[in-house]
Amino acid sequence: MALTTTMARVRSRADDLKVSAKISARQLAVLVGMSPTVLGNAFSGVTYIGAEKERELSDTTLLLVELELALKPCRLPEKNDDLRALLDYVRENKTEPTRVREAMHSLFGRSSE
Numbered sequence: 001m002a003l004t005t006t007m008a009r010v011r012s013r014a015d016d017l018k019v020s021a022k023i024s025a026r027q028l029a030v031l032v033g034m035s036p037t038v039l040g041n042a043f044s045g046v047t048y049i050g051a052e053k054e055r056e057l058s059d060t061t062l063l064l065v066e067l068e069l070a071l072k073p074c075r076l077p078e079k080n081d082d083l084r085a086l087l088d089y090v091r092e093n094k095t096e097p098t099r100v101r102e103a104m105h106s107l108f109g110r111s112s113e
Contacts, residue, residue, distance in 0.1 A: 001045045006054045011043045013061035021068050021076045023083070030080055031087065032056050063087060066097035071104060 003011065017023040029039040034053065041047035049057075067090065068076050077083045089095070 001048065003043075003045050004048075004054060006051075006058050007042060007045075007049075010054065010057045010061050013065055014043070017061065017064055017068070021064070022078060023064065023076070027080055027083070028057070028061070031084055032060055060087065063090065063097075067100060070097040070100035073108060074104070 014025055014028055025039055025043065026036040029036040038047060038049065042049045077086055
């Protein structure tokens with residue numbers, strides 16, 4: 001079974017996050033409430049997880065990438081509970097990554113790009 005376009009993007013972002021932010025596929029699976037085995041099978045094209053779960057993974061990986069860039073020179077939290085709390089806070093308060101970037105700029109007095 002071939003990967004959907006959405007899952008291909010999710011896998012690519014997950015690979016990038018693994019290198020840059022040390023977020024494993026296992027952590028990503030836990031963040032979206034799925035089994036790491038199921039996510040691994042979805043990444044390899046063995047299992048189709050459905051459009052809704054793909055969208056949730058896509059939204060989560062995109063937000064993580066955007067926050068990682070916005071937080072520079074700081075890093076995303078390493079612990080799952082802290083990372084989940086950050087994601088929940090950003091989503092609940094509808095905080096845009098650009099606002100985070102602006103706050104970091106005001107703290108450190110330089111652009112994070």
